[in-house]
Amino acid sequence: MENKMKLLLSLFLISWILFSLYLLISYGPRYAGKSYFDSVGFEENLERFKNGLERYVLEPFDAEEAKKHISVTQKEIEHHRYYYGSLTDQIEDIKSQYQERIDGAANDEELQKLLIEERDQKIEDIRKNFSDDRHVEEKVRKQKEEIIDKYAALEKEGEKSFLEEFNYFAYHLQNVETGETFQSGDVDAEAVFTESFGDKGTYLVVNGARTIDPDGNEANGMFEYDHTLMDPEIRIPGQVSRYEGIIAIPKTMMNNAYFQEDFQNFNITKMILYVIWAIAIFALAGLLTVAKPSLGAFSGPIRLKEYFLKLPIDLRIGTTLMAILFMSLSFDAAGNIFPFPFYADIGWLQYGIELVFKFLFIFIFTSLSILGTYWTWESANTEEKMKEEWRNSFLYRLSDGIQDLFLERPIGIQAIVVLSIVFLAGFGFAVLFMEPTLILVYAPLLLFIGLPAITLFLKNAGYLNRIMKQTEEMAEGRLTAEVEVKGKSPLAKHARHLNELQEGVRKSMMEQAKSERLKTELITNVSHDLRTPLTSIITYTDLLKNPEITEEERKRYIDILENKSQRLKTLIEDLFEVSKMSSGNVELKRERIDLTQLLQQAVGEHKEDFEQANLDLRVTLPDEPLYAYVDGQKWWRMIDNLIVNALKYSLSGTRVYVSLKKAGSAAEFTVKNIANYELGDNVEELTERFKRADESRHTEGSGLGLAIAQSIVELHHGKLEIGVDGDLFKVVVTVAAE
Numbered sequence: 098m099e100n101k102m103k104l105l106l107s108l109f110l111i112s113w114i115l116f117s118l119y120l121l122i123s124y125g126p127r128y129a130g131k132s133y134f135d136s137v138g139f140e141e142n143l144e145r146f147k148n149g150l151e152r153y154v155l156e157p158f159d160a161e162e163a164k165k166h167i168s169v170t171q172k173e174i175e176h177h178r179y180y181y182g183s184l185t186d187q188i189e190d191i192k193s194q195y196q197e198r199i200d201g202a203a204n205d206e207e208l209q210k211l212l213i214e215e216r217d218q219k220i221e222d223i224r225k226n227f228s229d230d231r232h233v234e235e236k237v238r239k240q241k242e243e244i245i246d247k248y249a250a251l252e253k254e255g256e257k258s259f260l261e262e263f264n265y266f267a268y269h270l271q272n273v274e275t276g277e278t279f280q281s282g283d284v285d286a287e288a289v290f291t292e293s294f295g296d297k298g299t300y301l302v303v304n305g306a307r308t309i310d311p312d313g314n315e316a317n318g319m320f321e322y323d324h325t326l327m328d329p330e331i332r333i334p335g336q337v338s339r340y341e342g343i344i345a346i347p348k349t350m351m352n353n354a355y356f357q358e359d360f361q362n363f364n365i366t367k368m369i370l371y372v373i374w375a376i377a378i379f380a381l382a383g384l385l386t387v388a389k390p391s392l393g394a395f396s397g398p399i400r401l402k403e404y405f406l407k408l409p410i411d412l413r414i415g416t417t418l419m420a421i422l423f424m425s426l427s428f429d430a431a432g433n434i435f436p437f438p439f440y441a442d443i444g445w446l447q448y449g450i451e452l453v454f455k456f457l458f459i460f461i462f463t464s465l466s467i468l469g470t471y472w473t474w475e476s477a478n479t480e481e482k483m484k485e486e487w488r489n490s491f492l493y494r495l496s497d498g499i500q501d502l503f504l505e506r507p508i509g510i511q512a513i514v515v516l517s518i519v520f521l522a523g524f525g526f527a528v529l530f531m532e533p534t535l536i537l538v539y540a541p542l543l544l545f546i547g548l549p550a551i552t553l554f555l556k557n558a559g560y561l562n563r564i565m566k567q568t569e570e571m572a573e574g575r576l577t578a579e580v581e582v583k584g585k586s587p588l589a590k591h592a593r594h595l596n597e598l599q600e601g602v603r604k605s606m607m608e609q610a611k612s613e614r615l616k617t618e619l620i621t622n623v624s625h626d627l628r629t630p631l632t633s634i635i636t637y638t639d640l641l642k643n644p645e646i647t648e649e650e651r652k653r654y655i656d657i658l659e660n661k662s663q664r665l666k667t668l669i670e671d672l673f674e675v676s677k678m679s680s681g682n683v684e685l686k687r688e689r690i691d692l693t694q695l696l697q698q699a700v701g702e703h704k705e706d707f708e709q710a711n712l713d714l715r716v717t718l719p720d721e722p723l724y725a726y727v728d729g730q731k732w733w734r735m736i737d738n739l740i741v742n743a744l745k746y747s748l749s750g751t752r753v754y755v756s757l758k759k760a761g762s763a764a765e766f767t768v769k770n771i772a773n774y775e776l777g778d779n780v781e782e783l784t785e786r787f788k789r790a791d792e793s794r795h796t797e798g799s800g801l802g803l804a805i806a807q808s809i810v811e812l813h814h815g816k817l818e819i820g821v822d823g824d825l826f827k828v829v830v831t832v833a834a835e
Contacts, residue, residue, distance in 0.1 A: 305335025
């Protein structure tokens with residue numbers, strides 16, 4: 098609790114010091130050590146008084162003197178003469194103007210006669226304009242005199258207003274050249290303001306020249322003139338005079354001064370500012386002696402800090418900058434209560450409430466600015482923290498999102514275009530309220546761009562929902578219906594990929610089911626093939642224990658045991674070998690081997706076996722040696738396994754075909770035979786371990802022959818293919834050859 102109060106005190110004192118510093122910068126130059134008579138407002142009024150004094154008192158306008166300086170040029174005469182056109186144009190114009198009126202007065206002879214006389218006089222005046230320059234000059238001069246008279250009347254009114262407004266000024270001025278003196282009021286009385294002229298050459302210089310411009314700001318449209326004048330501006334020369342003396346505001350005249358309220362309010366504002374600045378000095382002393390805040394003191398309040406630190410760092414920075422902005426605005430708002438005249442009519446109490454209320458905002462936003470700045474710095478004051486904060490920032494995630502959006506560029510472009518169109522449509526709708534005439538532009542754009550874009554967006558959104566629904570069904574395991582593919586859009590491409598994925602999952606599930614079935618069969622077959630010789634071994638071992646058996650029986654039992662043990666050994670060795678080959682944990686000793694000779698040797702070893710099995714072996718070999726880089730021992734094992742497989746599973750009395758030939762850059766070894774058992778459809782399973790075509794497993798063998806052969810071929814980067822056509826069984830092995 099004590100730490101919290103100390104933190105609030107520190108923030109309060111810092112807020113007051115900053116507020117005072119702002120006022121010192123903003124208002125110090127105008128109020129610190131200054132009086133009202135140093136203010137800009139008074140300087141402007143003093144300048145207005147000097148200008149009025151020069152214009153209306155020291156060098157007043159003399160209309161008669163001004164008229165003496167009127168001049169009329171030949172250009173002005175010509176401009177006046179031809180202002181309404183040529184002589185004939187003007188006469189025709191006058192006649193046409195009067196003709197209708199004369200005809201309308203046909204029943205009134207006297208009126209008609211007067212109209213004719215008036216017309217003739219004007220025509221005569223026009224003729225005189227074109228025949229006599231002096232006549233025109235007098236007209237132009239008279240027009241300029243009228244302008245001077247109107248200007249003089251304005252000057253009289255201005256002089257009256259000037260004397261009424263600035264009656265609190267006293268002055269005593271003397272023309273340095275002529276000695277003429279001008280005086281008003283008592284300049285020797287006690288004064289609140291004085292300004293002297295003449296000391297060290299600082300004279301009041303007055304220029305008596307005037308320029309009368311009926312169209313200028315000075316005239317302000319208060320009098321009209323004849324526009325036949327080529328140049329209504331009249332320049333009147335005057336002398337430049339110097340004056341010395343004094344201008345003063347007697348203290349006794351302050352009650353008459355219109356700025357008396359401004360004078361009082363200036364002093365009140367100055368006093369308030371001095372009080373605020375004095376309190377700021379005490380606040381600074383209290384901050385350094387009583388509060389004495391350390392950086393650690395700004396870690397609280399804990400709950401507010403926890404909420405703040407949940408924001409990403411860029412939003413924290415943005416929030417802090419926003420608080421600083423509002424702090425600056427609150428300084429401006431509080432500063433607007435100065436100078437005091439704005440509140441002079443509402444009383445001290447309301448003025449004080451307004452000041453307290455605005456300082457409360459300063460305190461709140463200054464505190465938020467300080468705490469936000471410190472907390473943000475504290476959360477990222479090391480390189481590791483900065484990296485972590487950046488990875489969690491809103492901008493980082495936004496950039497990731499934008500990158501992801503443009504992984505499929507068409508989708509990214511479409512999204513940006515649609516968002517831009519929607520934004521512009523909304524903005525245009527708002528502008529339409531302010532300028533309804535823009536409906537002529539907005540309606541076609543909305544019809545031909547906005548609505549098609551929204552339609553396309555809704556169509557794609559609907560298609561996406563359909564894809565998501567079917568994806569959900571796929572996730573639940575329902576792989577029956579394919580996702581509909583529409584067009585060539587990225588969504589259609591995605592739908593096509595989902596269909597491919599669905600097909601892949603379906604195949605994977607089938608493969609998984611097949612793998613489970615084969616694994617079950619493998620366990621069953623291994624158990625059967627291992628248990629059969631093992632059972633025989635156990636049985637005949639028990640028989641050998643019988644002491645009553647004859648020596649002949651004992652010998653026969655031992656032969657059977659040896660045979661079964663050998664079979665069990667071969668089975669285990671084959672299983673171990675095929676496992677090694679499947680894992681690739683076999684080292685090949687490649688040599689340049691003649692495959693023709695190798696096949697001849699393998700066939701030769703089993704020729705008698707084929708004859709005993711009543712099988713007709715047909716061998717086709719190339720005329721020339723066929724070389725390949727293979728491991729001779731393992732390649733012979735592969736050939737032997739395939740030949741033995743044909744020997745075991747061929748139908749008696751049929752032919753077995755064995756061939757070797759060169760097919761392009763490869764050697765092709767083929768074995769074909771008629772099976773003595775019905776072959777199923779899944780011939781590729783025959784290369785699985787312990788898999789036999791004889792499902793009853795009555796034939797000799799481990800069921801590993803084709804599996805070992807395939808592993809050997811794959812180790813040599815070759816290819817083993819099995820084909821079945823009815824009872825015809827065919828194995829084709831290809832390997833790279835010279």
